[in-house]
Amino acid sequence: MFQRISALFWVLAALVSLNDAAESAWNGVVTPGASDPQPFTPYYLPSGAKSYDSSSPLLHYSGQWTDSFSSAFVFNTLRSTSERGASMTFTFFGTGIEWFGNQDQRHGISQVHIDGKKVQEVDAWSSTPLKQQRIFGSHQLRLGRHTLKIVNTGQNRAEAKGFVMDVDALIVLMVPHAYSTVHRSNYLDDSAQPFSDYPPLFSLASEPNPASEWSLVQEGITGVSAMQLTVISDSHALIFDKVEHNPLSIYGHPAWAALYNLDTNALKPLAVESNSFCAGGTFLSNGTLVNVGGNPVVEDHTSAADFGDLDGLQAVRIFEPCNSEDVENCIIYENHDRIRTTSPRWYNTVLRISDGSAMIIGGSRKGGWINNATVNNPTIEYWPPKNVAGSDGLQIHLPFLVDTLNANLFPIAFSLPDETVFMAANQDAMIYDWRRNTERRLPRIPNGVRVTYPMAGTAILLPLSPTNDYAPEVLICGGSTVDDTQPGYQISAQDPASAQCVRLLLTDDGISAGWQVEQMPQARHMPDAVLLPTGDVVIVNGAGTGISGYGNVVGQVGASNADNPVLTPVLYRSSLPLGERFLVSGMPTSSIPRMYHSVATLTPKGNIMIAGSNPNLDRTEVAYGTEYRVEWLNPPYMSMERPEITGGVPSLLGFSESVKLSVQLPSSAPANADVQVALMDLGFVTHTVHANSRLVHLVSSLSQDQHTLTITGPPGEGVYPPGPGFIYLVVDGVPSVGVKVLVGDGKSPEVNQTALDNLLSQTQVDQYEKSKKGKGKGKASSGPRDVQDPSLL
Structure with a gap:
């Protein structure tokens, strides 16, 4: 009986793919009865319960x-x-x-x-x-x-x-x-x-290793599945999920956003009006976070019909700076009539650029799986809206996002010191001059490896240093060589991932030399790359086979499109010669699969928070289930005597501004200790994209008594786009706890009132809902509107 049902399923899947390929990106399973409205209450029976x-x-x-x-x-x-x-x-x-x-x-x-x-x-x-x-x-x-x-x-x-x-x-x-x-x-x-x-079923703390002393400890829960993660202060991280039956509740229904206390593991649920499924995010120059895009009103593909959420495809969710340990009054603000993108975006990357605004890159016009020409959104826009290349607040066409179909969702992007933007999608890369709206294509990623969703690799901008005039170099690891033109029923959850890592120095000579290729100890896709204050990179999470997503391919494990979780992180020592950079010996192994919708981030303490994993339509308790447990990966320096920044950190650190910090070096530090200062953006993490992740070495000098450290702010907006960051003092490879600072003048990015008025007059509210039903969830814009309260920008 099961074989007959399975055969029927794949026949239907083939028919769906043939009949709907011209429009829908969806190629997965429709939940039975999902179009029938039902109350969105906390009671929910997950599979396996x-x-x-x-x-x-x-x-x-x-x-x-x-x-x-x-x-x-x-x-x-x-x-x-x-x-x-x-x-x-x-x-x-x-x-x-x-x-x-x-x-x-x-x-x-x-x-x-x-x-x-x-x-x-x-x-x-x-x-x-x-x-x-x-x-x-x-x-x-x-x-x-x-x-x-x-x-x-x-x-x-x-x-x-x-x-x-x-x-x-x-x-x-x-x-x-x-x-x-x-x-x-x-x-x-x-x-x-x-x-x-009450001890968990498995003990996840690793045995001490005298050689390395790395440890992995499971402690805390996220309450909502951690699809998106960012550190907002010394004490808290912000988590976004999609609308689903999470165990954390707010206002009588399951929550899909929460604040996580990094010190106590306490949770605060947050109210979100729209579906933030597969949104992107960034901080602006004044420290405000914007969370952009999402999913349509849930009706037929992802679970219950009556979740009560608004269409999230054009949402710009505002989270104002919340730096206190008391987060009682921290909220997420939405107003689709006045604050929205020009067009629907699902799986868009959001990047802070050199003027402190958000660049919103690509995505799909509706939720689904792999991108295609009919639902592709090959454009960029900005928040707040600006008049660039004659756009007057509207979106700008990007040929790169047409040429990189199909596997080009959540494109990789980094703001570069010359104020241009590096982008990579599928097998291609370019440098984009956003002021001139020009593309400089770069050498293709070698060996046919695709690096963006659903063949997702991960990427990092390697540390920027004044010793080489802040020459930028990117590292991209993992991904897959699966053909992105194949329908799901021709792709298997056992198709091997790629072990390839590639580096490209983004100078004229470096671009001419091309990509430098090396191999990770284990193949993986859907990994996360986390910069440490030391300049090393930890690669963690992901799977050895399959591709991203759920409900689409042959041989799914539960609903997962991927299998064979990679449970041991690897350390990448970026400053060492080729062939000597990877270290896996002594790294602890987890027992928790971190598959699709997993995240990892550096914390102010200097360890790595690992959370998430949910390759499912909704919460489930069968493999690979919805994961709420948090793990903490502790580098050896966490158990060492560490330097301290004891005072003097300003609330604002201006560009090229000199500041004197009070510091305490470890008692064992020699007179000639190697002292560095790392200014870090910890990034906004989702779907292997670590948007804005950045480490800039600041010019510094230590007083003779070793108690006063003079640091100089980054030389300009290109080297460090204005916005929040954390300062770490690193002595002989051992970092201090990070201290938060706002780089720049702390002002909001410029609001071009004319561009904003034009966006509101030329676009509609919740366009996808309007096109589908003949009307939107919100009111259509009737003309220019005033800008929102500047404090929200």
Whole structure:
């Protein structure tokens, strides 16, 4: 029977590919019933999990309980009690448990016990009635038999109108995901045993290695799948996902963005109006983050119809600087009537350029899989809009993005010291002069390797140094030689990835010499390349076979288009000679596959945060499942005595400005220690693209007493585009903790009012929805509008 169904599937897939190739980029599986509206509540049964109704005989109740019946409840039933001491007990076999129920003003406080130990007190009170809410969840139990017990304490908060505790359903999971979905604000008893006391199924801390002392530790959860990641301050990182049934909730529905505390692992869910699936992002010159593009309103391909999100394809989401440890008032702002791109963009790269604005590059006009000529968006535009090459705020055609079809989504891009932009897509590369709107094509990437989605490699701009006049050099690693004109049913999840790395020095002599080719110890696509303050590069994450995406190719693992996860990172020592740069000995190995939609970033502390992996339509618990666990890759210097920047870092570091810092060198540092200062942009990371990732060595001099370090800001906007960064003091290869600074004058990029008015008058709101349904989700623009509040720019 399975073989007949499988054969039918591929016949249908072939017909879809032949009939729809002229328009849709989609070549995957349509979820059964996905076009039927359904409430977007936290209750969701992932594949591989099992749900138990409140009426199940396996749930044992004590005390007085009342049964209620409604189609708003899971399986139409709910059991509730207001009796002090009433309890429910459930014994299960698995690694995780979730408890779902209602929330309103009548609900009170409950105690949660696992295996006889009190783990939390949770408050189910809500000012507004909410159904099918996740009241409690834990997913880090050892695989085995466990007992959950919830007890009504008969207590409530002052504004509550009752003591209700109810049970709608329980979900048992069988795989080791370590996340808790009880919000920190609901933790009432700080003395209760934290979830971290329950060990995960696998110990992910590596054994100490005397030779290297690299370590990998699993600690923390992201709450939303980490598709996009960026560090926003000394203490927090910002995570974006797509609209799906994440365990973290906000306003009664699953969240798809969150702030992650890098010190405490605490989470704050963020409200996002539109679907940020496959968006790009960058900081602007004043430190504001823009998150651009996304996916249409979800209806038929990616999951439930009634997620309530707006069309994200033209969204420009604004996140103003949020540098305090207190992130209570940090929000994401959207207004599609006034703040939008000129055209729909899915899988666009967003880059901060030398004037501090955002260059928005390419993408597809609708969500799907691989790009093609009918949905390609071979243009660039800017935010805020500007008048470049006569564009007057509108998009500018880029022939490079036509010539690089089909595998050219999320193009690789870096702003260069001469204020031009390096771009790579598919097998090609160029230098783009954005002021003159001219392209300089570069030698093709060798050996037929494609390096952008869905044959995604990763890239990094190697450190810029005054010793060679900031000559830029790019490194591109991984990818695939799979033919990008083939339909999915001719591509296999077992097609090998590429082990190739290539370097190109972007000077006239370097371009003439061409790409320098070397091979990684292991082939991988979908890797992440993370710059360290030392100038070395860590390559982590990815798979050994297949391509990016899900639901498209032969031999999928679950829904994943890729297989054979590469679990061991590799160190690339960029300053060493060819043939000596890769080091894998002593690097720790993970047990967590980091496949499609994985990320990694350097943190201010100097270690690497690794998160994500979700090659699926929605959250799932089967291979390769939706991953929420966070890992921390610690270089050897994390356990050494480290230098410190003890004072003097200005809030603004001007170009060529001299500043005196107070520093403390390690006690073992010799008088002739090698002292360097690394100014770093930690980048916006998604889909192997580390937009804006950058390391600039600053000119510096150390006082005779070794306590005062004079540094000079970067020489101009080309070397370091104005915007946020972190300063690391590096002594004999050991960096300090990074300190955040804003490079430049801190002002917003210029707002060209005429260009903005023209964009608003010449374009429509949510064009994809309008073209599909005859009307958009928002109102069509009726003419020029005033610029938004300058504080949002």
